Amino acid sequence: MKLLTLIVSVLILIAVLIPGSNIPDVNLVGVDKIVHICMFSAWAVAMRFDFPGIKPWLVFILGMLFSLLTEVVQLFAEGRSFDLYDMVSDAVGLVVGLLLAKPVIKLINRILGQRV
DSSP states (O other), X not given: OOHHHHHHHHHHXXXXXXXXXXXXXXXXXXXXXXHHHHHHHXXXXXXXXXXXXXXXXXXXXXHHHHHHHHHHHHTTSTTOOOOHHHHHHHHHHHHHHHHHHHHHHHHHHHHHTOOO
């Protein structure tokens, strides 16, 4: 696993392991699903950045396996639970990330002055 994918993966695991009692209540319906979409969009972009030749379908499958892992891990965190709708949001995030990966990576490379 390369650096950006590792960082994003660790941040996602940290986020899903935060005890439920420590998560601020923002009183906005669906905000947790938006967070899942954003996290897994970032994960898909990171995967395409670190592994430029990887097929999008493989990123999606690996992402869904990671999503399943995050949901199972939450069963062991205080105040957290397995949520199938989180996995649906993760799937949406993966698709969004895959669609945005090329222009985002091009921007990152331009900023870093690398592999354009």
